[in-house]
Amino acid sequence: xxxxxxxxxxxxxxxxxxxxxxxxxxxxxxxxxxxxxxxxxxxxxxxxxxxxxxxxxxxxxxxxxxxxxxxxxxxxxxxxxxxxxxxxxxxxxxxxxxxxxxxxxxxxxxxxxx
Amino acid sequence: xxxxxxxxxxxxxxxxxxxxxxxxxxxxxxxxxxxxxxxxxxxxxxxxxxxxxxxxxxxxxxxxxxxxxxxxxxxxxxxxxxxxxxxxxxxxxxxxxxxxxxxxxxxxxxxxxx
Numbered sequence: 236x237x238x239x240x241x242x243x244x245x246x247x248x249x250x251x252x253x254x255x256x257x258x259x260x261x262x263x264x265x266x267x268x269x270x271x272x273x274x275x276x277x278x279x280x281x282x283x284x285x286x287x288x289x290x291x292x293x294x295x296x297x298x299x300x301x302x303x304x305x306x307x308x309x310x311x312x313x314x315x316x317x318x319x320x321x322x323x324x325x326x327x328x329x330x331x332x333x334x335x336x337x338x339x340x341x342x343x344x345x346x347x348x349x
Numbered sequence: 350x351x352x353x354x355x356x357x358x359x360x361x362x363x364x365x366x367x368x369x370x371x372x373x374x375x376x377x378x379x380x381x382x383x384x385x386x387x388x389x390x391x392x393x394x395x396x397x398x399x400x401x402x403x404x405x406x407x408x409x410x411x412x413x414x415x416x417x418x419x420x421x422x423x424x425x426x427x428x429x430x431x432x433x434x435x436x437x438x439x440x441x442x443x444x445x446x447x448x449x450x451x452x453x454x455x456x457x458x459x460x461x462x463x
Contacts, residue, residue: 278437278456278457279454280454282451285451335397335399335445336394336397337392337394
């Protein structure tokens with residue numbers, strides 16, 4: 236069975252600094268997608284970034300980038316120039332191609348210190 | 350603006366009562382999903398629907414029921430058989446093209462038991 240593990244329940248970062256959130260997953264599939272979602276205090280889930288497993292290039296969205304290591308089954312999220320508005324729960328999610336199901340990790344709460 | 354709406358924002362259930370959570374989307378998406386979120390856990394899939402008049406059980410379907418009579422609507426009923434209904438419920442939708450797609454989430458409903 237596929238699993239997603241986020242081993243950091245909580246992280247803190249100083250404003251304007253860089254932080255990396257970890258995610259590992261387990262699957263026997265070769266074709267899949269990985270996602271990072273942000274859940275601010277409003278609790279609305281917002282897509283941060285998405286990575287297709289067949290792409291070797293790491294996805295980037297402005298200050299957010301991923302380090303996708305397929306062989307190691309690792310998918311970390313790097314937030315550069317952290318802002319107060321980045322404070323939220325961050326969830327890593329996995330979806331196998333051809334299915335409708337996501338598997339979510341348990342989340343990492345990110346605190347941004349002024 | 351296109352999006353997903355959920356109502357009510359807060360819902361209170363008495364013992365033995367069935368309650369229904371509303372989810373509506375105007376994104377013209379075929380697939381819709383219901384998730385349950387508990388503290389310290391990731392999102393868990395309750396039910397999903399790939400197309401009108403069809404739906405499948407997710408990982409924690411016991412005590413819940415759904416219907417999909419219209420493309421835009423996917424209501425979730427929490428029945429009296431669900432013994433621990435207190436949680437945050439999130440509805441999502443995606444295009445439904447059988448590839449793993451980005452899921453877009455509504456603002457959620459908080460269900461509390463009186």
